[in-house]
Amino acid sequence: MIKxxxxxxxxxxxxxxxxxxxxxxxxxxTADKLxxxxxxxxxxxxxxxxxxxxxxxxxxxxxxxxxxxxxxSVQRVVNEMVAEGMLTLEENPHHKRSKLVVMTAKGEKxxxxxxxxxxxxxxxxxxxxxxxxxxxxKEVLTIxxxxxxxxxx
Numbered sequence: 001m002i003k004x005x006x007x008x009x010x011x012x013x014x015x016x017x018x019x020x021x022x023x024x025x026x027x028x029x030t031a032d033k034l035x036x037x038x039x040x041x042x043x044x045x046x047x048x049x050x051x052x053x054x055x056x057x058x059x060x061x062x063x064x065x066x067x068x069x070x071x072x073s074v075q076r077v078v079n080e081m082v083a084e085g086m087l088t089l090e091e092n093p094h095h096k097r098s099k100l101v102v103m104t105a106k107g108e109k110x111x112x113x114x115x116x117x118x119x120x121x122x123x124x125x126x127x128x129x130x131x132x133x134x135x136x137x138k139e140v141l142t143i144x145x146x147x148x149x150x151x152x153x
Contacts, residue, residue, distance in 0.1 A: 013144075020141070034117055038110040039084065043077050048086075048103060048111040057090060057100035068145070086110060 031042030040048070050063045058066075064074040078101055081087040086107035089099035103111065126134060 016140070016144075030121075034121060035110075035114045038113045039086070040110050040114055043073075044081060044086070045111070045114050047074060047077050047081065048107060048114070051087075051101060051103050052111060057102045059092065059095070059098045060101055061098065063101060068149075081107065 028042040031045055035041070035045050046067060047063065050067050051058065054063075054066065060075045060078050061071045063078075064071040067074065078087055078089075082089060084106075085104055088102050088104050090102050092098050092100045
């Protein structure tokens with residue numbers, strides 16, 4: 001077993017990061033199972049959620065930034081969803097080559113079906129955890145995310 005011995009590494013922060021990596025994998029796998037019957041994957045659901053959150057058509061690059069992902073990975077998912085009729089690309093009056101991503105009626109229906117399942121799923125996940133603890137956990141993750149966004153390290 002490899003043991004981290006660098007005295008500059010905060011073990012609690014390191015353990016949190018490892019747990020976030022593990023949780024991300026579990027969330028995506030569970031999301032895949034949860035929404036597969038609607039023609040979605042966890043990644044597709046995440047893209048639809050990012051579109052719904054901003055409420056206006058956005059470019060793939062901006063959606064990717066909002067999601068903390070690379071433009072290329074989001075573009076691949078967007079292309080798949082355009083091919084399946086869940087999204088459409090519209091002209092961008094501010095940039096000729098960078099199209100705006102818009103949900104179609106089919107995408108909206110799939111997203112709504114996923115959201116309808118999300119409530120009970122989230123309730124089950126948070127069972128027995130106080131709102132205070134959840135808020136504190138979110139605040140810690142937000143701080144770390146902000147530091148990563150600001151300096152890129």
